[in-house]
Amino acid sequence: MPPSTTAPGHGGSSPSMPPIKLPPRRGRWLLAALLGLALLAGGLWVVPDWLAGRDCGGAELTERDGECVGVSDGSPAFLPTGEAAEPLTERFREVQRLIRVENTRVADDGGAAVKVGLLSTLTPDDRAPHAPVRVLHALEGAYTAQMRANHSRQLGDPAPQIQLMLANAGSRHDKWEPAVEQLVGMTDDAAPLVAVAGLAMSSEPSRAAAARLAEHGVPLVGASASADGLNAETVPGLVRVTASNTDFVTALRGYVRGRDDLDRAVLVHDTRAPDLHVSTLTEAFRRELAEELGDNPDQPFQGTTIGESAAPALFQAAVQNVCATEADMVLFAGRTADLDAFLDSLHSRPCRDRPIVVLFAETGPVIDESEQEQLVASHITVVQASAMDPAWAVDGGANPAAPAGFADFYAAYTSHLPQEDDPAAALADGYAVANHDAVAVAVRAVRVTHAAAPETALTPGRVTDALFLLHLDNAVPAAGGTLNFAIERRGDPGGKPVPVIESPPGPTRPELYVTPFP
Template identity: 35%
Template sequence: MPNRLRNRYLFTPRQKLFAGLIALVVLGVPLFYGIRAWVTPEDRSCAAGVERPQGSAECIGVNGDGYAFGVPGLAEVAGLIQRENATLKPDEYATVAVLLPLTSPDPGMRVKVLHELQGAYARQYRANHESNSETPKIRLVLANTGKGNAHWQTTVEQLKGMTDAPARLRAVTGVATSSTPIRQAVAALTGAGIAVVGTTITADDIANGPGHNLYPGLARVSPTNSDEAKALAHFGKVNAAKALLVQDTRTGDHYTDTLKAAFAASLKGAPYEPQLFTSPPDPTEEGTTANTFRQITHLICDTRAETVFFAGRHTQLRQFINALGARGCAERRFTVLTGDEGSYLGGDARLNRAALKARLTVRYASLAHPDAWRPAPGRPVPATGGSTVAYDTFVGDIARASKKPVALADGQAIIAYDAMATAVHAIRQATPDKAAYPELADVPVQWPQVKGSLRVQGASGWICLDNFGNPYNKAVPIVELAQDGTQRFVEIAWPEGRPPAESCLPPGQG
C-alpha cells in the first residue's frame, strides 16, 4: 500500500515535471545570475568622465561638475567650480584643466592640491566676472592623475579628446611636480598642440630653451631650480669654503636632479665632497633615510661647514632637519638652504620644531609668499618685478574660494592663481575679434609675447616670459622656517642679482 501511494503521487508524469521545474529554479537561477555577472562588464564609473582603472581603487579622469574624487577636503572648492561652470552658456567658453594627483594620500600633497585648486578657482571667477566682459569665459575642470601621477596616460588621453566642442579645451595648468610622469604628460599634451602652464614645476629639464624645444607650447610661472639657486647665492653670499652639499642619489626625479646640479655649480671649489643619501622610490615614504641622516650629521660636525645646501624632497628634508637638531656639535650654528620643497615644512606635523631652536636656521627659495609684496618697516616693496596692487587683488579674489581663510604661507594658492591668469591671458590674446573662442593652435604660440607691457601682473610677481616660455628674472621670496614652525618671509632675491628693469624684456640669448 505505501509503495502504491508513493508511485501514484510522487512518480506520476505531472509530479516528475513539477520536480524538474523546481530543480531548474533552484539550480538555474543562481547559474543565470552567475553567467550574467561573468559576461557583464563591471561598473567602474565614479562620476561623469571619471572611473576606476582596472587594478586600481582610485577614481581617475576629468570632471567639472562638482565631483571631489572621493577626497572630502576638496568638496567645497569642487562645488564652487561646479557652480561657476553651471552659469556658462554652451557657446561662450573655453575650458582650462587643472592636472594634479588629486587622490594622493600624502598629507603634504593633499594640502598642496587643495591650495592650488583654490587659487585656480579664484582666478576663474575673476576672469568670468571682473575682467570687463572679456571673452571667452572660462570653464574649469579637475583632472586627476592619481597617486604618484601613476595614471597620467589615461587622463592625458581624455584631455586630448576634449579639444573640440562642447569642451573646447584650450589649456592645461597644474602639472605641479617635477617628476618623470609629469615630464611625459607635458610632452604628450604639448605634442598634441595643447598649451600647458606649469605651476610649481621647477626642474630645468622640463623646459624649452635654445636648441631644444621638446615641449612646444609649455610656459611656466615659477623660476627654474637654477634660478632658485642663483637667487639663494645672491641672497646668502655663501662662502663655498664653509659650505657642503647633502644630496639624494636617486635619479629620475627632475626636481632633485636639477637642484643638486645647480647647488653643485654654486659650490665650485668647496673643500668637501657631497654627503649622499638615497630616498625610497616614492619619496613621500619615510623609508630608512632617517638613519642615514643621523650618520651624516656626525660627518657634518667633523667639517668646518656653516652652510648646508640640501637637494632632496620634503620628507627627507624634514628627516634631515630633525637629525641636525639632535647633532653632537650643538654649540655650532648651521644654516640649511634648499629649494621650494621647503614650503611643505610649515604644515608637517612630524617636524621636530625644537630642532629650530638648536642654533639651526632653515631657509628656502619659495615660489610665492603673502608678505613678499607687502611693505614693512625697513623693508620697502621693490619698484619693479611685482606690485602691492596685484597682490591685493589676489587677496580679494582668494577670499571667495573658501568659507574659512585660505592658507597662503606655502605660496601654492598664489602661484596657481598666477598660472591660471597666464592661461587666461593667452586664451584671450589668441581669440580673434568677433570670435567666441580661439583655435587650439593659436594659444600655445602666445608665450613669446608675454613680456614688456604685455606681461602678466602676477600676485607672486611679474611674469615676463622669454621666447621659450620661461619666466625671466622672476622674484624669489626667501623664507625662513621660524622656531614656532611658521614660514617667515625674509626678503625677495633675484636670479639676476637685482629686480628687472621697468621694460621687463629678457636679454638676447645668442
Template identity: 30%
Template sequence: MAGGMGTWVREHVWEIPLRRYLSLLLAAVLVAGGVFGVRALTHDDRRCAPGVSRPAGSDECVGVATGVYDFGQPRFHQVVEAIGRENKGLRGGGYVTVALMLPFTSTSPTNLNDIEHQLQGAYLAQYSANHDSNGQSPRIRLVLANSGTGKDSWRPTVDQLEGMTRSADRLRAVAGIGQSTDPNQAAVAALTGHGIPVIGSSITADELANGQHGKKPDPYPGLARVAPTNTDEARALASYTKATADKANENKAMLVYDKPGDPYTNSLKESFIALMNGSPYQPVLEQPFTPPADRSQEGTTANTFRQITNIVCDTPRDTRTILFAGRHTQLRQFVNALGDRGCMDRSFQVLTGDEASYLTYEKELDRDALRHNLSVLFTSLAHPDAWLQNPPKTGGATADYQTLQRLLKAASHKPAGPIGPVALDDGQLIIGYDALQLAVHGIREAVPEGRSIPALADVGLQWPQVKGSLKVAGASGWICLDEHGNPYDKAVPIVRLTPQGDSQFVQLAWPEGKPPGKDCLPPA
C-alpha cells in the same frame, strides 16, 4: 482500460518531476543571472563620476571630472562646489575649458595641502576672469583632471584631455601639473605632443623646461611656466648669499643630495654645485643618500641621516652651511636628525629649494630643532609678505597682490565662495592663481579678430609675447616669458622656516642679481 490507465499514470508520474526539474532549473538560472548582474553592477561598473573611472587593475579614480566631484577628498568639497556653481553659470558657446591637472587622489597630507591651495588659487583666477574683466571673452570653464599617483596613471587622463580639444568642451589649456617627477615629465611631453598648451605652476626642474643646455627644438612645444627653474632659484640664492655673507669669516659648505635623484633633485644638485663656484661657500664634502622610489614615503633614510649627521659634526668648524638637494620628506627627516646631533654648540644653516615650503604644515617635523643653532632657508615660489615689505619698484607690485587679497575676501561667502580654509604661507595658492591667470591671458590674446574662440594651436604661440606691456601682473611678481616659455628674472622670495610652524619672509632675490627693468624684456 487497464493498459490505458497504466499509460496515463506513467506519463503523469514522469510529468510531475519533469515540471519540478524545469522549475528548479529556471530558478537556478534566474538566481545565477541575478548574482551575475549584482556582480556586474558592484564590480564591473568602474565609474566614479562623470568623466572619472577606475582603470582595470586599479582602485584609483582618474580622469577629468566634468561635474562636481571632489575625488573622495572632503577638504576639496567647498571649492569644488564653488567651481561647479561658476561652471553652471556659463551659457551658450562663449566659453572654453581649462583643466587643472594634479594628483587629486594623493594620500600624502603634505601633497594634499599643496593641491588644495593650488585648487583654491586656480578657482579665484577663474572667478576673476569671468566677473572682473569687463566682459572679455571667452569665459573660462575650469575642470579637474586627476593625474593619479601611479607611474602611468596619467595616461588615460591625457587621452581624455586630447579628446576634449575636439569636442564641445573646447579644451584650450592644461594648468598645474604639480611636482617635477618622472611621471609628470612624461605627462607634459604627451600633452604638448598633442598640441595642448601647458602652464606649469610649481614645476621647477630644468629638465621640465624648454631652451635648456642649448637643446633644439624645444622638447615641450607650448609649455609655459610660472615658477623659475631650479638653476634660476639657485642663482637668486647665490645673489642673496653674496650680499649677506660674512666677509670676515670663511664659510665652507657641505652638499647633501638624493642619489640617484629625480628631475627636481638632480637639477637642484647641479645648481648647487654651480652655486658653490665663485660663491662665499667653498665645498668641503658631498654626501649622498638614497630614498625610496616614491619620495613621499619614509623608507630607511632616517637611519642614513643619523649617520650623515655624525659626519656633519666631523667637518671642520668653519663648515657652517649645508646645501640640501632632496624632497620634503627627506628634508624633514634630515632636520629632525640635526636636532639630535652631537655638536649642538655649532651653528648650521641649511639652504634648499622650494620643496621646503611643504614643511610649513608637516606635523612630523621636530620644530624644536630650529631653536638650537639650526636655521633652514629656502627659495619659495611665492610668499604673502613678499610685496608688502618695502617692495622694489619693478618685478612686481603691491597692488597686484592686493587684487588677490580682495578676491580671497569675496570668496569667504557666496556668491564667490566659500572655498574652505585658506593658507598662503606655502605660496601654493598664490602660484596656482598666477598659473591660471597666465592660461587666461594666453587664451584671450589668441582670439582672432571677429571671433570669440581661439584655435588650440594659437594659444601656445602666445607665450613668447608675454613681456613688456603684455606681461602678466602676477600676485607672485611679474611674469615675463622668454622665447621658450620660461619666466625671466622672476622674483624669488627667500624664506626661513620658523620653530612656530610658519614660513618667515626674509627678502626678495633675483636670478639676475637685481629686479628686471620696467619694460621686463628678456635679452635676445
C-alpha cells in the same frame, strides 16, 4: 614634526599586541574585504573612507590602484586618501562643487566659451610628494583664477568664458594617461579645450604627460614644477609660472655670498629616482656653489615621497659626516618631508654647539613658527628660496612689499571661497598662488589671441603662439609677480620674484632676487 613613517591608517595597538602595518595600496583592498567580513559578523558596516574601495562615480573616470583618474568638471569630486587627510574631505568636495557650478553657468549661458584643464595630483595621500592641504589650496587658487576670468576684466575682456576641467594624474603624477587622453579629446568640443595648467611635480611622469600634450599641440602652463629643463626647451608649448631650480639656487648664492661667515658647504641629496626636482636641484647646487663645496664629499640618502613603498630616510651617518667636514652650510637637495627628518637628525648632531645653515628650495615656506625655538637652541638656520613670501598676505593682501597683482588676487580669493582658515595661513604654502597664476597665464593667452582675431575659432595652436607674446605691455599681473614670457627664457618667467626666507628670521630681510627678462 616630520610626518609619521608608519603606513597610513596605523591606529596604535595595545601593549600585548604588535602594531598592525598596512600593506601597499594594492593590498588594502584585500584588507578592506577581510575587515568588512569581520564587521559584518559583528553586525557593523563601518569602514573608513581611506580604507574602503573607491567608487569613481563617473563613466569618464578610471580606477587605478585605488585612485580615480581622468577628467571631471567638478562632479564627481576627486578626494584625498589617508587618515590624516580625512578632515579635508569636505573642503575638497566644496571647492569642486563651486567649480562645477561655474562650469554649468558658463555652459547654460550659451556664449563663447573654451575649456582650460588643471592637470595635477588631485587624489593625494598622506605620503605623497604634495600634502593634501597643498592640493586643496591648489584647487582653491585655480578656482579663484576662473572666477576672476569670468567675472572681472582683471585678466582681460571676459570673453570667451572659461570652463575649468579637473584632470587627475594620480597622487604621484604617474597615472596621467587617462587624464591626458581625455583632455586631448576635448579639443574638438563645441567649447574646445585650448590650454592646460597645473603640472605640480617635477618628475619623469610629469615630463611624459607634458610631452604627450605637446604631441597634440596643446600648450601647458606649469604651476610648481621647477626642474631645470622642464620648459619649452625640451617640451614645445610648455611655460611655467615658477622660477627654475637654477633661479632658486642663484637667489641662495646671492644670500650666501652676501654673508662673510659662510664659506664651506656640503651637499646632502636624494638619490631615489626618478625625481627631476631633486636631480636638477642637486646639479644647480653643484654648479652655482662649487666654490663653497670645494672637495667635500656628497652625502646621499634615499628619499621617501616619490616611491609608494619607500623606507624612512636615514640621516645619522650623513649628519656625522657633515660635522666631520666642519661645514657651516648644508645644501639640501630633497623634498620637504625628508628635510623635516634631516632637521630632526641635525638637532642631535655631534657638533651641535657649532652654528649651521641649511639651504633649501620649495614653492612655499616649510618651517612653522612653532619649530623656531628648537632651531635656535640647536644653532640651526634654515634658509629657503621660495616662490611665495607669507609676508605678502599680511594686512589683508595690502602689504606694499607684495607683487603688484597680489592685492587683486587676495580680494578675489577671500570673496569667492568660504574662509575656514585665516587667509594668510592658507596662502602661505604658495600652492594657491602658483595654481592661480598658471590658470591666469593660460587665460591671458586665450584672451590676447581672441582679441586679435575674435571671429576666428580658438585653437590650442593659437594659444601656444600667444603665450610668447605675454611680455612688456602684455605681461601678466599675477599674484606671484608681474610675469613676462619670451622665447629667450625658453618658457621660464622673467620678472618673477624669488624671496629668500630665513627661519628663524635674521635682523634684516635678505635681498629679493628677481628672475631676468629677457
